[in-house]
Amino acid sequence: MSTADTMNPFKAAVHNGVQTYYGTADDRVRSIERFDRAQCEAALKLPGLQKTVEQAARRRLRYFDKVATVLHFEDHGQDFLRWELDAKGLVIGCEPFQGFVWKGKRVIGHEGLRPGDIVRYHSRGESTSGGCIRYPLQDVERMKGSAA
Secondary structure: OOHHHHHOOOEEEEEOOEEEEOOOHHHHHHHHOOOOHHHHHHHHOOOOOOHHHHHHHHHHHHHHHHOOEEEEEOOOOOOEEEEEEOOOOEEEEEEEOOHHHHOOOEEOOHHHOOOOOOOEEEEOOEEEEEEEOOOOEEEEEEOOOOOO
16 A cells, blocks of 8 residues: 555545545545545645645635634533534534534633533524533633634
């Protein structure tokens, strides 16, 4: 296996002992939605990368630059385990599910959150509407060097 094969973030499944890769621009753009920063950077180094795939990887890298804090929730079987916040405490990412529900909520007191804390939030544009997440935080990551 060549070094290029080990660095290719577009690896797909192995079939009958043969490593397969996502090759179409459509498949590659969809896979980038789940890439981390290192995978995006590796993708941009691939020769012959399709323009739309390059744009998707650069867009994903810009997104990572906005993330200031990552909240990891304890797993109690809920549909989300991680929220990504910008510098103002706005939820800009939610994994693995329910992003459509949580993106846009503003976390109250996000600067002081620690593992074990309960997260309180406001809904976007509604100063009196909000609530709290009943699942305690497992970990809080403060991102260094974010542009946010």
